[in-house]
Amino acid sequence: MRTRMRIQRRWLGAALLGVALLVAFPSGVWPQNLTVSLSNQQLYSQPGFTSPPVAPVPQGAQVSLISREGDWVQVDYQGKRGWLHKAAVAGGGPPVSGLPALLSGGPVRQTTHDEVALAGKGFTPEVEAGFRQKNPGLNYAQVDEVERLQVDPARLQAFLQEGGLN
Amino acid sequence: MRRLAHFLILMVGLPLVAGFNIPSLPLPTPPLPSQAQKAAEVVTKTGTKAVQAARPLSEAEEYYLGRAVAARLLARYPLYRNPEATLYVNQVGLAVARKSSRPNPFRGYHFAVLDTLEPNAFACPGGLILVTRGLIRMCGSEDELAAVLAHEVAHVAHKDGLNSISQARWSEVLTTAGTEAARQYGGGVAGAVLNLFKGAVEDVFRTLVVTGYSRQAEEAADREAVSMLSRTGYQPGALAAVLGKMSGGGGGIFRTHPPTGERLARVRALTRESPPGPKEKVRTERFQRVKF
Known part of the structure; x- marks a missing residue:
């Protein structure tokens, strides 16, 4: 009798652990790290390019996936939470081979x-x-060349200031 | 054991009672083979539902389309390889783009100078803006260059290039995908998407180089350019000044952005005469120092 109760309790424990895990990870997806594969990326406050940027994210940065919405992934980068377009992260979308x-x-x-x-x-x-x-x-080579040029924000600020611009 | 059970109940119950909003991660659900087969059959029979007719392009799609248009333009006009001039044009362009209705497109704005004396400027979808040495030479000051770039930024912000993609092109994919004709392009739905991409590039290229935008699109771009100039601190009258110089007629930008008397009058009406600011001289001098 005691043995049967012990077995039942074990089953109860296992079942509760399962429910707890389901609540923590409702999709069944464990936390996942993504790598930012493009340069000049920003974390956005909402899933859209028109929303205010939260912080810049350098190319190669590791971010933790929080959720997905359409073409966007919500991520955590160094304690900052925001949205990146899925094209900006390796593994942002399901891989399509060949x-x-x-x-x-x-x-x-x-x-x-x-x-x-x-x-x-x-x-x-x-x-x-x-x-x-x-x-x-x-001429894609020159398109890449044009895109590679990044104006340093400090330099742009100095340019604006010198010209009396806002 | 009982303690463990209580702990687990607390673990499960507390978040529910407290109303924790744990983000829901959609599960990638690979279709069962039979479902996938059915989906493929539907697509084959009806064209594809996945490529929607006349749907808006995502920011990323617009970006790839813009790259292709730019690659085609750069096959026609060489880049002006002067790092000082390129940096300067990017600084002026970014100064006004920050004040546009679309300050942060996917991958940002990039400006480049084309090595031709034909006066022209091209706003590729997504934010690649190409301006010729010929047009920059027509500008007498940084404020006028800013006016030209602001007008082109406005075309990107308003997605005017994308609006030139023929609506019929999307229907074409619907009717050809999955048919024998699509197979002749070199591969079912994939071939049709590639064909659609090629057609869309051609549509945008034609608008940029040959036909120009609609009068309404030009008017809206002028309005936003004046607003951008004003918000940045440039002379808003600089757009009318540069348009006035272009009223002589000819090819290039004269054909695709016709500066008619009516347009010029409308732009002038948007701006009030204002005395030159204290830094306008500084801006004009730094413009004149750059060799175009």
């Missing part, structure tokens, strides 16, 4: 799941890769 090859490859006999996933994502780096491959005359 898409550039799919885009540039020969005829596809039937619509594959990867294609459906790609269509749902719209214009992505994978689409750009396919476009570049098919249009080698385009």
Whole structure:
């Protein structure tokens, strides 16, 4: 009789532990670290580029995933909580494998799941890769060069001040 | 054991009673093979529902589209390789862009100078703005350069480039995806998306280089440019001044941004004559020091 009660209590403990874990991680997703893969990124207070930036996040920074909403991920970076566009973090969205090859490859006999996933994502780096491959005359190298230039905020401030600008 | 049970009950119960709002993380739910197969069949039969007709582009999509348009423009016009001039134009551009209705696009604003004497400026979707040496040479001061850049920033902020994408292009994907025609492009839905991208780039490029924006889009961009100039501390009358210089007609920007008398009068009406500020001379001098 005592043995049976002991077993029941063990089961009760295990069940309660399970419920506790479900409450802590309702999605079943454990805390996950993401790496910021693009430069010049900001944490935004809301999931949208028009919301006020909270803090800059350097390229390569590790952030903890809190939640997802559409194209946005809510993250924690050094105690600051905010939103990043999923394209700015490695692993921000579910990986879709082999898409550039799919885009540039020969005829596809039937619509594959990867294609459906790609269509749902719209214009992505994978689409750009396919476009570049098919249009080698385009000057993406200079586009990258233009984007690399970052004006130092302190220098911009000095420029504004010198010119009597707000 | 009983203590453990109480502890666990507390662990579970307290957050519920206290009303803790633990963020809900949506579970990535991979479809079962049969569901995925059904989804693929639906897409194959009806075109794709995933690529929606005439849907607004996300900021990231707009960015990739803008890069492609810029890559096409840079294949046509070389970059002016003068680091001092490039930095200066970026500083003036960022000064006004901060005061725009869209100060923080995905990856920010970037400005570059094209090495041609044809006077022109191009606002690629997403925030890449290209201005020619020819147009900068027409500007007599930093304030006038700021007016040109503010006008182009306004086109980005208003997404005028994206509005030039043909509505029919989205329907085209709906009708061709999953058909034999789509397969000929080189791959089902993926081929159709790539084809849509190519078409969208062409639509935007055509608007930027050949046809120009609608009169309404130009008016709205002028209005916001004057507001940006004023909020930054530049002379708001600088836009009318530079438009006045462009009224001679010709190719390039004269065709795509026609400075008609009516437009000039409207811009002048937006601004009041104001005496030059104490730092305007400083700005003009630093403009003249840069070689364009």
